[in-house]
Amino acid sequence: MVQLYADILLLIMLELQDDMSSLHSCALVNRSWSQIAVIFLWKYISRINEITYNRDRDSRIKLYKTIANFLPIESENLLINNNIILPSYKLPRKPTFEYMNYFTQITPYWIRDMVQIFIKEDSIHKKNILETQIYNLIFINCKNINHFHLNTDLEIYKFPSVGSFFLNLQSLLINFDNNNMVTSKTLFELANICQNIKTLEVFYCNEDSKGLASFIEMQHNLRSLFLNFIDNKNKYPLLSNVVKEKAATLNTLMTTPLIDPGTFLNLTNLQHLELINHDGNEPYNCYKNVDWKQWEVCLEKASFPNLRIFEATLIPCNIECLIIERTDKSIIEIDICCSREFQDYQAKNLNLIIIISKNCPLLKSLNLDIDPGNLCEINRIFSNCTQLEKLSFNINVSTLSDDGDYLLELISNKSPSSLREFSGDDWNFSKDGLEAFFNCWKCKKRNPIKFTHRYMDLWADDQKNVISKYIKEGVIKL
Known part of the structure; x- marks a missing residue:
């Protein structure tokens, strides 16, 4: 009991x-x-990060006072000797729980916030001392960390307990933002004590870092790698080569086209590939010095027999087609948005539709930009991708399409019986079109469908009433 x-x-x-x-x-x-x-x-x-950190100041102060209770006596004395007086934080008795031991992730956001709150004066020296002692506390007390976000200029490899802390760490995010805070020297040193990373994410890399290349090379069982570059002008031969060397263990790669495309000749074990043609700061600001002809040449020789998930943003249609064609018809999920085309978009988009229909019989989830002129061609996908469960069609333009009712008609009449979810964010649907779609779905006794639209709150009342009606009847699931 x-x-x-x-x-x-x-x-x-x-x-x-x-x-x-x-x-x-x-x-x-x-x-x-x-x-x-x-x-x-x-x-x-x-798990607090920059986005979710929205609690009021008093709550954060209480949290940081609790954390400060675990500072070792040596840290307390060091702070006092440097005239760093923390707000009254000592609990009347020892905390009931070893709270720090329950941490599973470490991010720099709460550490910086704790420093800023406790040290109000503009003293970089004092702030560095407190930050150092917080990291020292983390390395000593946090025994169950599975993810660490590295974004500090501290020489953390010099901390006494850092070896045991990083020894079994399996997930690491390295953030070069804020003026390259993480130095190549730090990564060289960490490579000697941190060698069991399975998931590595690298953000805002702006140089072909020898330290980063060495760190990646030393990982014994790297499974997932995310490489985000921000410098258009740089080439990255060192990092490209080390990715090749990790081909035997890598099953997930998310990167930009600044990486050498020859790297992909070795990546036959990939199960998940994502190509992103922007640096993240400006979502539609593509890299300008990509040699797409070289990409074509390399991809024609490549092979991805194990690829299950393919995602692409701002990548030319012909590159997307080549990758899909080089698989062993094993893809179950495709997410392609904003294909980078300036001429003949409709024809190239049609070819992409054809390639998907021919090479993805096991496809279960599809998010795809589609030219309205190619709507009638999606029957190819419905006919050949008979396991499709989740569907989203987008438009590579800034205005909503008025062909939404025709799209709904195609889905209700031609989509496979496995379909369970549809998102039509870029399409206008009339009240009559919605009514006809859901009534047809109901009459065919198909499984309830999850139907979403980002602008549904702005719809007219008669459109909203149709949605409410079929939610009550169990045709639409929430």
Whole structure:
């Protein structure tokens, strides 16, 4: 009975794991609830990033005071000797839980925020000292970290406990933002103590870093690699070569076309490939010095027999087609948006539709830009991709298409019975078109469909009424 009670509490906390307010309330119920809720609460706190960090200042101060209770006596003395007086933080007794041990991720955002809140004066020296002691606390106390976000200019490889901390770390994000804070020297040194990374993400890389290349080379079992470059003018031969060397273990690669396309001749074990033709800061600002002819030559010789997921943003249609053709008809998910075409877009888009229909019989999820002039051609996909479950068609223009009703008619009459979800964000649908679509779906007794549109809140009442009607009838699922 005791175990059953604990299991039920665990299920409750799993359901609430992304709701910090509810987790906090659960932790106050009684000791039994607290013992489980506190674990999830601090796991949530450890996932804080720049986007989700929206709690009020008083709550953050309370959190940081709790963390400060775990500072070792040596750190406390060092802070005092440097005239760094933290706000009153000592609890009347030792904390009930080893809260820091519940952290599963470390991001720099709360560390910087803690420093800024505790040191109000504009002293870089004092702020560096406190930041150093916080990282020292993390390396000593956090025993269950599975993901670490590296974005600091501190020489973290010199910390006494850093070896054991990084020894078994399996997921690492290296962020070169903020004036190359992570130095090549740091990465060279970390390569000697951190060699078991399975998932590596690299953001804002602006040089062919020897330290980064060495770090990647030293990983024994690298499975997933994300490489984001921001410098259009640079070439990256060192990083391209080290990616080739990791071909035996890599099954996921997300990168930009600034990487040497010859790299792909070795990547026969890839299961997930994503090509992104922008640096992330300007989503539609493509890299200007990409030799697409060289990409064609290399891809014609490449092979991706194990590829299951293919994603592309601002990549030319012919490159997308080549990659799909070089698979062993194994793709189950395609996400292609904003194909980079300036001439003959309709013809090139049609060829992409044909290539997908011929080479992706196992396709389950498709997100694709489509020229309205090619709408009648999507029957090819419906006829050959008979396992399709999730569908989204977009338009590579800035205005919504008025061909939405025709698209709904094609989907209701021609799509495979496996279809469960449709997103039509770029299309206008009339009230009559919606009514005809859902009534047809209902009459054919097809499985409920998840139907989404980003502008649904702005629809007219008669359109919204159609949606409400078929939600009640169970035709549309939420």
